[in-house]
Amino acid sequence: xxxxxxxxxxxxxxxxxxxxxxxxxxxxxxxxxxxxxxxxxxxxxxxxxxxxxxxxxxxxxxxxxxxxxxxxxxxxxxxxxxxxxxxxxxxxxxxxxxxxxxxxxxxxxxxxxxxxxxxxxxxxxxxxxxxxxxxxxxxxxxxxxxxxxxxxxxxxxxxxxxxxxxxxxxxxxxxxxxxxxxxxxxxxxxxxxxxxxxxxxxxxxxxxxxxxxxxxxxxxxxxxxxxxxxxxxxxxxxxxxxxxxxxxxxxxxxxxxxxxxxxxxxxxxxxxxxxxxx
Amino acid sequence: xxxxxxxxxxxxxxxxxxxxxxxxxxxxxxxxxxxxxxxxxxxxxxxxxxxxxxxxxxxxxxxxxxxxxxxxxxxxxxxxxxxxxxxxxxxxxxxxxxxxxxxxxxxxxxxxxxxxxxxxxxxxxxxxxxxxxxxxxxxxxxxxxxxxxxxxxxxxxxxxxxxxxxxxxxxxxxxxxxxxxxxxxxxxxxxxxxxxxxxxxxxxxxxxxxxxxxxxxxxxxxxxxxxxxxxxxxxxxxxxxxxxxxxxxxxxxxxxxxxxxxxxxxx
Numbered sequence: 190x191x192x193x194x195x196x197x198x199x200x201x202x203x204x205x206x207x208x209x210x211x212x213x214x215x216x217x218x219x220x221x222x223x224x225x226x227x228x229x230x231x232x233x234x235x236x237x238x239x240x241x242x243x244x245x246x247x248x249x250x251x252x253x254x255x256x257x258x259x260x261x262x263x264x265x266x267x268x269x270x271x272x273x274x275x276x277x278x279x280x281x282x283x284x285x286x287x288x289x290x291x292x293x294x295x296x297x298x299x300x301x302x303x304x305x306x307x308x309x310x311x312x313x314x315x316x317x318x319x320x321x322x323x324x325x326x327x328x329x330x331x332x333x334x335x336x337x338x339x340x341x342x343x344x345x346x347x348x349x350x351x352x353x354x355x356x357x358x359x360x361x362x363x364x365x366x367x368x369x370x371x372x373x374x375x376x377x378x379x380x381x382x383x384x385x386x387x388x389x390x391x392x393x394x395x396x397x398x399x400x401x402x403x404x405x406x407x408x409x410x411x412x413x414x415x416x417x418x419x420x421x422x423x424x425x426x427x428x429x430x431x432x433x434x435x436x437x438x439x440x441x442x443x444x445x446x447x448x449x450x451x452x453x454x455x456x457x458x459x460x461x462x463x464x465x466x467x
Numbered sequence: 468x469x470x471x472x473x474x475x476x477x478x479x480x481x482x483x484x485x486x487x488x489x490x491x492x493x494x495x496x497x498x499x500x501x502x503x504x505x506x507x508x509x510x511x512x513x514x515x516x517x518x519x520x521x522x523x524x525x526x527x528x529x530x531x532x533x534x535x536x537x538x539x540x541x542x543x544x545x546x547x548x549x550x551x552x553x554x555x556x557x558x559x560x561x562x563x564x565x566x567x568x569x570x571x572x573x574x575x576x577x578x579x580x581x582x583x584x585x586x587x588x589x590x591x592x593x594x595x596x597x598x599x600x601x602x603x604x605x606x607x608x609x610x611x612x613x614x615x616x617x618x619x620x621x622x623x624x625x626x627x628x629x630x631x632x633x634x635x636x637x638x639x640x641x642x643x644x645x646x647x648x649x650x651x652x653x654x655x656x657x658x659x660x661x662x663x664x665x666x667x668x669x670x671x672x673x674x675x676x677x678x679x680x681x682x683x684x685x686x687x688x689x690x691x692x693x694x695x696x697x698x699x700x701x702x703x704x705x706x707x708x709x710x711x712x713x714x715x716x717x718x719x720x721x722x723x724x725x726x727x728x729x730x731x732x733x734x
Contacts, residue, residue: 366566369534373560375553375584384582388570465569466616 252432263435264442270424271443277420279447281337281409285344286451290401293349294394297356301386302378307357318350322411330416340412340420347408348401352394359393360386395459402451406444421447484545485510485638485670486531491540493526499695500526503540506689506698508672510637513664515685516674517727519734523696524674528640531672532560544638556580556592558638559631563646565623567615567630573622574598574611577630594635601629604666606659621652628660632667641673645680654712657683661710678731679715682706682723690727692734700730 237257243249244256251259264271296314300307326343333339363385371381413422421444428437486508493501501523508514516524529535530542533549544552552558559580567576577598581591596604602611605625615623624644631639645653657680664671675681681688685704692699704723706714714720 364564364566366562366564367568369529370560370562370566371583372534373532373553373558374580375587375589377584377586380583380586384579385568388568391570463570465614 252434255435255438259435260438260442263433263439267436267439270436271421271439274419274421274424274440275443275447277337277417278406278409278413278422278444281340281344281412281420282405282447282451284337285341285408286348286401286405288341289345289348289405290352290398292345293352293397294356297353297360298382300353300357301360302382314350314353317346322347322408326411326415330412335416335418340409340417343412344405344408347404351400351404352397355393355397356390359390362389362393392463395455395463398455399452399459402455403448405451406448410444483510484508485512486542486544486672488530489541489543491530491542492538493523493530493535493696494538501530502695502697504696504698505540508638508670510670511668513661513671513684513686514673514689515681515687516672516689516691517676517678517681517731518691518696518699519693519731520676521696522691522693522734524691525642526696527691528560528642528672528674531638532558532640552638554584554587554589556584556589556634557636558640559634559636561624561627561631561639561641561644563643565615565620565627567623567626569615572612572614573602573607573618573626576615576626577601577633579630580634592634594633596632598629598633601632602626604632604663605629619652621648621656624648624656625659628663632663632669635667637670639669639671641671643674643676646676653680658710658712660684661708665709678724678727679720682720682727683710683715688723688727690730690734699734702727702730 241256241258244254255263296310300311322343325346326339329339329342333342363381367385368381371385376384409420410422410425413420414426417423421440424440425437425444428434428440484507488504488506491501491504492499504527516527518524526535530537531544531549533553542549544557547555547557567573568579571579581593581598583589585591594601599611602608605628607622607625607629610618610622615626618626627644645656648656660671661684663669671684673681673684675684682704688702688704690699690702691697702723706719706723
């Protein structure tokens with residue numbers, strides 16, 4: 190009897206305790222999230238404040254280093270100008286990103302299915318990768334002219350190599366046992382490709398695409414430096430030659446914003462597509 | 468020779484033969500993995516295969532499943548060549564590692580064999596149980612939408628068994644399927660496998676490193692010998708079915724394990 194009573198007594202206590210523990214965990218989780226946001230935000234805001242007051246206190250001339258407030262003002266006032274130069278860079282980055290990565294994926298597929306092709310072309314791919322992009326850019330502008338196509342080629346070149354290497358590794362990441370399973374199931378090469386190799390390469394592909402998302406913007410800006418009258422790269426050159434430092438900083442800000450947008454898009458796509466852990 | 472004779476006298480019995488090997492040898496370059504192996508596997512029986520490492524246990528399964536060609540001799544499965552048997556989906560293979568595709572749910576992994584091989588002329592035989600019912604058979608009802616990384620090692624191996632059963636194979640080849648699992652899970656899966664064997668009537672060839680597991684599961688234990696791999700002895704395990712875990716603590720059971728351990732030492 191006493192046992193039963195004890196048990197009866199214990200039960201509401203236990204559920205209460207469990208609820209308390211749950212509530213505590215929820216609170217801890219919320220606090221962790223707030224901290225993860227608040228700590229870096231505080232750092233950024235403090236740095237901006239130090240910059241703002243430092244520039245004002247030491248009376249640094251605006252054409253050398255503008256205060257954050259000046260950059261902010263330029264960002265708002267010159268926004269139409271920034272935006273007209275944003276779109277060309279955006280198109281160059283995105284188109285080059287697609288062309289370069291698509292080429293890398295296709296060539297990786299060819300490499301994995303034909304060792305001779307890999308032996309023949311991989312050294313060339315390595316060689317192309319060793320040429321500094323700043324050195325090839327003028328050549329490509331000479332050949333293709335100062336238009337969109339030269340920039341797309343520059344961006345695709347810069348995106349190409351990391352994706353090629355990662356994609357080859359990804360397509361080969363199928364375990365030997367999985368390949369034995371495919372053989373027992375009498376699978377064709379294309380069945381193995383679509384149902385095993387391609388899905389298993391996706392995590393590798395996305396880590397390469399994340400690199401390419403940011404390097405593609407670098408490629409586009411380099412291309413515009415060498416020969417262009419529009420685009421964020423051209424605006425960077427123009428504003429620095431004319432000592433418009435606030436506009437220069439605002440343009441740099443826009444460029445990094447473009448990188449962030451591309452990187453975030455790739456990350457979101459990865460979260461939607463790669464839902465598994467290996 | 469005496470080994471070959473015993474194997475041959477078995478073949479004169481009336482029980483139909485699931486797989487038969489005649490003087491089969493497997494060579495990798497100059498290395499002989501299996502030499503002159505002759506053996507008949509009776510249909511519907513549960514065979515376990517024991518032997519020291521390097522004796523060709525896994526190689527034997529790969530020979531039967533057409534993953535490795537025989538250098539000489541002949542291997543037949545239900546009278547067909549191994550290739551014909553593969554195309555007819557007469558056998559299925561369960562690996563040590565579950566080899567589930569990590570992006571597919573448990574159910575989609577079980578369905579994989581139904582999606583492959585048509586272009587190579589496989590007429591996919593359907594089990595009388597649906598993939599869903601097979602998951603239920605291995606005790607994974609309600610987890611069909613889980614991805615492999617959300618399942619424990621034992622659960623993953625059960626999905627692999629359900630996948631192997633989806634084409635209703637007559638011969639199930641298992642290569643140390645429970646080798647990487649803890650003992651409790653292994654015991655549980657041993658019982659479940661015996662139950663599946665009873666329910667489906669499938670012939671099972673089961674490679675293991677564990678002497679107790681070999682005795683507990685098998686009707687016959689094939690003891691292989693290394694360098695080169697060949698058959699040493701077939702031990703009939705005359706213990707009643709259905710078997711329970713506590714059988715392992717009985718005297719007849721330990722007599723078998725003691726005998727096998729002795730054999731293994733002389734290999």
